[in-house]
Amino acid sequence: MDFFDALHVSSSGLSAQRLRMNLISANLANMNTTRTKAGGPYRRKDPVFAALAPSRSQSHEASFREMLGNRQKEHLKEVAVVGIVEDSRPPIKKYDPMHPDADGNGYVAMPNINLMEEMVNMISATRSYEASVTAIKSAKDMALKALEIGQ
Amino acid sequence: MPTQSIFDETIATLQKTLNAGSLRHKVLTSNIANIDTPNYKAFEVVMEDALKRNNRSAGPIELVRTRPRHLSGRHSSSSPLKIKAADSQALNLRADGNTVDLDRTMGKLAENTIMYRSAAQIIKKKFQGLKNAIQGGSK
Numbered sequence: 001m002d003f004f005d006a007l008h009v010s011s012s013g014l015s016a017q018r019l020r021m022n023l024i025s026a027n028l029a030n031m032n033t034t035r036t037k038a039g040g041p042y043r044r045k046d047p048v049f050a051a052l053a054p055s056r057s058q059s060h061e062a063s064f065r066e067m068l069g070n071r072q073k074e075h076l077k078e079v080a081v082v083g084i085v086e087d088s089r090p091p092i093k094k095y096d097p098m099h100p101d102a103d104g105n106g107y108v109a110m111p112n113i114n115l116m117e118e119m120v121n122m123i124s125a126t127r128s129y130e131a132s133v134t135a136i137k138s139a140k141d142m143a144l145k146a147l148e149i150g151q
Numbered sequence: 152m153p154t155q156s157i158f159d160e161t162i163a164t165l166q167k168t169l170n171a172g173s174l175r176h177k178v179l180t181s182n183i184a185n186i187d188t189p190n191y192k193a194f195e196v197v198m199e200d201a202l203k204r205n206n207r208s209a210g211p212i213e214l215v216r217t218r219p220r221h222l223s224g225r226h227s228s229s230s231p232l233k234i235k236a237a238d239s240q241a242l243n244l245r246a247d248g249n250t251v252d253l254d255r256t257m258g259k260l261a262e263n264t265i266m267y268r269s270a271a272q273i274i275k276k277k278f279q280g281l282k283n284a285i286q287g288g289s290k
Contacts, residue, residue, distance in 0.1 A: 004262050011258030018254055022244055081242040136258060143265045147272055 003146075005076055006139040012078035013132035019081050020047050021125045024118055031113045034101045042111040043086040044118075051077035087112065165274045171196065171232055172267035178234060179260050182251050190248035193256070195237040 023045050033042035053076070089112040097106030175196040185191040239250045 007258045011255045014254030
């Protein structure tokens, strides 16, 4: 069913953008975090998105019609979060000899997080989420309009 | 005139679809209600496959049983719907062990609503057709 494929793909987009939003919030919240479990300051995190074919049963029992349908939907891709990577940019050295985590020269390693960059990412995530919501709404409207044909 | 030809399999099959839809709705709403419950594992209803299997065994092809211990081949119709813990393929950031994905659940809820309305509409049309036949198409 094509309407439902559209719904599934858009839902995966919503889920991915929500996770991205969570990571941006974590980055913003930890802008000044100097201690982490792994040691050193917090490093900003980014999600890695990948386009995957929607999960459907690929059993050998699939009928010819189903297999044809699967072949036709080859280009239909859901978005999946395949991992979360840490930013490789080195921490910023800030001179603050009174800080408990300062090194011998009085420098503290602070997370390399750019506030502007995070805000732009946040707006981008919000807009992408809204776009997916609109896509879901219109797929739903189309399906419900199709139901009105017989009335 | 046998009643089977009036009330054929359409209504029985659609009844199963409606039952499955209402069960699925219950499970989805329970998942949404438990969005903040620690260690809650999301459930899902497996129904399409079960319905398919049920329909196939109700068709003309039946397994021949030559020994009493042979399996009947007919799927037990007592409960074609199974509720099982959903296997979450999505990456989860939550630390509380909860596996509910709100966005995907809302998508499934929308899908379920459309499926339910479709089935309800077809059943309505079926009865309308019967009524029309009873009234001799006079109205």
